Amino acid sequence: MDSPEAFCVTGLREWIALPDLGVVGLRAKIDTGASTSALHATEISEFERDGERWVRFNAHIGTLVQRRHRCEAPIVTRKTIKSSNGQAQARYVIRTLLALGERAWPVEFTLTCRKTMRYRVLLGSKALVDGRLLVNPAHAYLLNKPQILTSPGAQ
Structure with missing residues (x-):
């Protein structure tokens, strides 16, 4: 069994960044009941780059004032996800670096309208x-905001 020191305790909600996409300042809900992670994306379109399948989409940043940020990422796969209300939806899956507190690791996200x-x-x-996180649902925002600079493409 792993030692407790190897894990990081997170709250039910935390600030994250997706540095490979140039996205910082996203509030994330930690959901132990969901297997797959999901990212709010709109204007999703598939294209080909160097013989590989990629996806282009808008990520949405901010809570009160929404800003769109155009992103591109290689497609890992397409997956059918069943939501908590029982609806099935085919979604693109991308893999990108997630920064949470002082940690960063690659995470697969499905792209969907949230x-x-x-x-x-x-x-x-x-x-x-994968991030070796333990969740304390009695707390929120236990970790510092990741300090990652965004790319100049943010709108």
Whole structure:
């Protein structure tokens, strides 16, 4: 069994950054009941680059004032996800670096419209295991905001 020192305790909500996408200042909901992580994305379109499948999309940053940030990432796969209300949806899956507190590791995200949801990012159990995180649901924002500079493409 791993020693407790190897793990980091997180709250139910935390600030994250996605540095490879040039995105910083996203509030994420930690969801141990979800296997896969999800990122709010709109205007999603697939394209080819150097013989590989990529996806282009807008990530949405901010809570009161929404800013769109155009992103591109290689496609890992397409996956059918069943939401908590039982609806099945085919989604693109990307893999990108996640920064949370002092840690950073690659995480797979499905791209989906979460505009009706309070949090633009949902961190699922696979990301928690890979990041060696323990969740204390009695707290929120236990970790410092990641200090990652955004790219000049943010709108």
